Amino acid sequence: xxxxxxxxxxxxxxxxxxxxxxxxxxxxxxxxxxxxxxxxxxxxxxxxxxxxxxxxxxxxxxxxxxxxxxxxxxxxxxxxxxxxxxxxxxxxxxxxxxxxxxxxxxxxxxxxxxxxxxxxxxxxxxxxxxxxxxxxxxxxxxxxxxxxxxxxxxxxxxxxxxxxxxxxxxxxxxxxxxxxxxxxxxxxxxxxxxxxxxxxxxxxxxxxxxxxxxxxxxxxxxxxxxxxxxxxxxxxxxxxxxxxxxxxxxxxxxxxxxxxxxxxxxxxxxxxxxxxxxxxxxxxxxxxxxxxxxxxxxxxxxxxxxxxxxxxxxxxxxxxxxxxxxxxxxxxxxxxxxxxxxxxxxxxxxxxxxxxxxxxxxxxxxxxxxxxxxxxxxxxxxxxxxxxxxxxxxxxxxxxxxxxxxxxxxxxxxxxxxxxxxxxxxxxxxxxxxxxxxxxxxxxxxxxxxxxxxxxxxxxxxxxxxxxxxxxxxxxxxxxxxxxxxxxxxxxxxxxx
Numbered sequence: 001x002x003x004x005x006x007x008x009x010x011x012x013x014x015x016x017x018x019x020x021x022x023x024x025x026x027x028x029x030x031x032x033x034x035x036x037x038x039x040x041x042x043x044x045x046x047x048x049x050x051x052x053x054x055x056x057x058x059x060x061x062x063x064x065x066x067x068x069x070x071x072x073x074x075x076x077x078x079x080x081x082x083x084x085x086x087x088x089x090x091x092x093x094x095x096x097x098x099x100x101x102x103x104x105x106x107x108x109x110x111x112x113x114x115x116x117x118x119x120x121x122x123x124x125x126x127x128x129x130x131x132x133x134x135x136x137x138x139x140x141x142x143x144x145x146x147x148x149x150x151x152x153x154x155x156x157x158x159x160x161x162x163x164x165x166x167x168x169x170x171x172x173x174x175x176x177x178x179x180x181x182x183x184x185x186x187x188x189x190x191x192x193x194x195x196x197x198x199x200x201x202x203x204x205x206x207x208x209x210x211x212x213x214x215x216x217x218x219x220x221x222x223x224x225x226x227x228x229x230x231x232x233x234x235x236x237x238x239x240x241x242x243x244x245x246x247x248x249x250x251x252x253x254x255x256x257x258x259x260x261x262x263x264x265x266x267x268x269x270x271x272x273x274x275x276x277x278x279x280x281x282x283x284x285x286x287x288x289x290x291x292x293x294x295x296x297x298x299x300x301x302x303x304x305x306x307x308x309x310x311x312x313x314x315x316x317x318x319x320x321x322x323x324x325x326x327x328x329x330x331x332x333x334x335x336x337x338x339x340x341x342x343x344x345x346x347x348x349x350x351x352x353x354x355x356x357x358x359x360x361x362x363x364x365x366x367x368x369x370x371x372x373x374x375x376x377x378x379x380x381x382x383x384x385x386x387x388x389x390x391x392x393x394x395x396x397x398x399x400x401x402x403x404x405x406x407x408x409x410x411x412x413x414x415x416x417x418x419x420x421x422x423x424x425x426x427x428x429x430x431x432x433x434x435x436x437x438x439x440x441x442x443x444x445x446x447x448x449x450x451x452x453x454x455x456x457x458x459x460x461x462x463x464x465x466x467x468x469x470x471x472x473x474x475x476x477x478x479x480x481x482x483x484x485x486x487x488x489x490x491x492x493x494x495x496x497x
Contacts, residue, residue, distance in 0.1 A: 024182030039158035100328030181262035192259030197479035199252025210242035227403030
């Protein structure tokens with residue numbers, strides 16, 4: 001079931017909210033159970049046959065987590081942690097990477113291994129990572145014991161189940177144990193609907209339109225068409241905006257839906273394209289994944305505690321594995337590796353003395369100019385890396401990168417040499433859309449900034465009457481426009497990961 005569908009907006013969500021709050025007045029555990037059941041129904045809407053996989057994973061990790069927590073910081077607990085995490089990774093690896101490894105073995109070693117043709121269960125990367133973090137924290141003594149109902153709800157909670165954000169038990173399970181979510185709050189509901197409206201508008205009114213420009217360019221590159229520079233760069237920038245508005249839109253919707261239930265999910269985006277460096281970009285983009293990779297991979301590898309060489313090696317390993325997490329394709333591994341190189345260069349630059357970087361006694365105008373140039377350079381580096389992230393294979397990525405560098409000529413040609421029409425829509429139309437998206441990304445406050453100010457205004461209405469009028473009115477307009485546009489249903493990009 002998609003957040004941007006009539007079934008979800010007008011049937012599933014209202015019914016789930018009503019049942020949850022009615023039961024919450026009678027028994028909080030029943031209400032939590034109803035929300036967990038609704039989450040399983042939400043997941044089963046995609047494929048009923050994978051419900052046993054989801055429930056099996058939840059039960060296995062709950063039992064292991066309880067056993068580990070009673071043996072925290074002991075050799076027995078460590079052994080149990082290794083076994084349980086290995087089981088989780090083997091399950092993820094089987095469904096997500098088995099055919100990739102078989103294909104690689106056939107290509108590299110000339111073998112004839114048959115493909116398993118495994119269908120990837122949706123959301124498996126997210127609910128697996130969420131539970132691995134729980135197991136590790138159980139061993140560390142951070143995760144205390146919870147009831148199975150609350151753990152089931154934590155692991156299956158439908159707003160985040162399919163595409164994140166990746167939840168940490170400490171920020172979500174205590175909320176389900178408190179009384180706050182089970183009492184309907186008009187204030188939380190108003191904020192939730194506003195956030196949901198912004199996210200839905202990002203997806204339906206912006207991301208999908210950029211997708212209509214990006215897809216033909218990437219498809220043509222995959223088909224072997226020679227892409228001229230203009231078409232290549234337009235396609236790449238279109239995808240940069242499509243991915244941003246698609247994924248941040250999904251996260252906004254997840255946060256908004258959860259807010260309607262009185263539950264706060266962690267922020268996952270904070271204007272990442274405003275970043276002036278790659279380090280800052282990863283502090284703002286998919287923040288819950290960055291946090292997971294830092295806490296459960298980079299730090300255990302040693303972080304920056306064992307010298308510069310080990311720090312840079314740990315960065316590279318973390319980003320390579322982060323790339324592999326996104327998908328079973330060499331393009332994702334190279335994408336992670338490229339960002340690893342970016343980060344190594346960025347950290348090496350920052351480690352130089354201020355004098356070497358010429359930062360002392362710099363006039364304010366030069367600082368502002370340098371900041372602007374840094375943001376443009378960061379956006380360009382990120383967009384170039386998105387080519388590997390989006391391309392179907394290495395050949396398509398190479399073809400498109402050649403086009404961006406002007407190595408494919410100035411007209412479009414197929415492999416047979418026949419000239420084709422320009423793959424992108426009219427340049428004036430694209431320029432107008434690009435400008436509008438640029439204003440939203442670089443000049444406007446982000447969703448968190450808007451709703452934080454709205455929340456303050458709700459707490460003190462006389463202080464900002466104008467804001468209390470304009471934001472709900474604008475949210476209502478964009479919600480209505482987005483709902484009308486939902487006739488053309490499209491899934492979210494991060495569903496494939």
